[in-house]
Amino acid sequence: MSYSIFQSPVKIIYGKDSITEVGKQAGSYGKKIMVVTGRSSSKKTGALQKVLEGLKKNNLEVLVFDKVESDPSAKTIRKGTEIARAEGIDTIVALGGGSALDAAKGISAMCTNPGDITDYEKNILKNMGLPIIAIPTTAGTGSEISKFTVITDTEKKIKMLIGGEAILPKVAILDPCLTIMMPKNVTAATGMDALTHAIEAYISKASQPMTDIFALKAIELISRNLPKAVLDGENIKARENMLIGQMYAGFAFSNASVALVHAMARPLGAYFDVAHGLANALLLSKVMEFNRPACQERLFQVAIAMGEKVEGLSTREGSLVAIKAINNLFLETGLPKSLKEVGVLKESIRDLAKDAIASGSVLLNPRKPSLEEIIDIYEKIY
Numbered sequence: 001m002s003y004s005i006f007q008s009p010v011k012i013i014y015g016k017d018s019i020t021e022v023g024k025q026a027g028s029y030g031k032k033i034m035v036v037t038g039r040s041s042s043k044k045t046g047a048l049q050k051v052l053e054g055l056k057k058n059n060l061e062v063l064v065f066d067k068v069e070s071d072p073s074a075k076t077i078r079k080g081t082e083i084a085r086a087e088g089i090d091t092i093v094a095l096g097g098g099s100a101l102d103a104a105k106g107i108s109a110m111c112t113n114p115g116d117i118t119d120y121e122k123n124i125l126k127n128m129g130l131p132i133i134a135i136p137t138t139a140g141t142g143s144e145i146s147k148f149t150v151i152t153d154t155e156k157k158i159k160m161l162i163g164g165e166a167i168l169p170k171v172a173i174l175d176p177c178l179t180i181m182m183p184k185n186v187t188a189a190t191g192m193d194a195l196t197h198a199i200e201a202y203i204s205k206a207s208q209p210m211t212d213i214f215a216l217k218a219i220e221l222i223s224r225n226l227p228k229a230v231l232d233g234e235n236i237k238a239r240e241n242m243l244i245g246q247m248y249a250g251f252a253f254s255n256a257s258v259a260l261v262h263a264m265a266r267p268l269g270a271y272f273d274v275a276h277g278l279a280n281a282l283l284l285s286k287v288m289e290f291n292r293p294a295c296q297e298r299l300f301q302v303a304i305a306m307g308e309k310v311e312g313l314s315t316r317e318g319s320l321v322a323i324k325a326i327n328n329l330f331l332e333t334g335l336p337k338s339l340k341e342v343g344v345l346k347e348s349i350r351d352l353a354k355d356a357i358a359s360g361s362v363l364l365n366p367r368k369p370s371l372e373e374i375i376d377i378y379e380k381i382y
């Protein structure tokens, strides 16, 4: 294709205390609001309280659906949709990490479209979903500005990627104050997920000039602020930069795709419940080593964006610097360092690799991997 498409008509409200906008924004779309959130963390951190106060101040009727598990299932979407339809909900406020935002998108879609959520892995959502105000409390997925959702079909044991303008949020509110209570390991894993989005979008075969701008800026912001956010969760500036960085990464990958790291991370989640960000973190530098011959120039630019000294280095040397910097950043996060540590069984590696190679994300990877090469990468991090 000789031309590119870049889409994002989401209204973005960001910065400290931007959460105070929630009532006004939700009220401009409807009167009966369903807040879709996880089971406990938004209550513990006080984020839910802030949202409820904001909504009530604007005299909106509010119902809380707090049944979202991590990796939300089709069953949860059915339950949420049933309640939303019965109560005549007209607007959804999505509050939480990627799982809560993804569940909210599924419920929004199924309130206005016929059939079951599982029908839409292959079919297009014809009707626009209920308006969504998306409020992330982690800095990783970029889901608040993307038209994609990942829902797990627990019966078939597959993760369905469902997408379309029907579920693109109307408003994203990015308030760093909502992320300061995020535990260190979640900060680290979600931050590494965002870094992976940016790097994969930048080296993807579908990268384009507009996604490149967002990807490089995201790499810069995330690599400089993730260690600070992990070290001191209350560092508001670092938290704010992480939120902006992961959003930029979201713009980049939702228009240029992710690649082999994500293809290999998904089966780790599906088979062994390895958290998505952690799976990406474990794989990122080793997959970049594999990709390096096909994208040396791009990795050189990654090194520059990360603030590494590359003056006078050859393209090859600069690309090696980038991989070392990515690995150092990963080590600095304090996340587990091997598949063994996170409970993956060695004898399952071939099956994991078969799933990974079947993923659509492999097609846009700069270097085409064989099954044996994917197995080799898994073994290197075992």
Ligand SMILES: [Fe+2]
Binding pocket: 141, 193, 197, 262, 276, 280
């Ligand atoms: Fe991801």
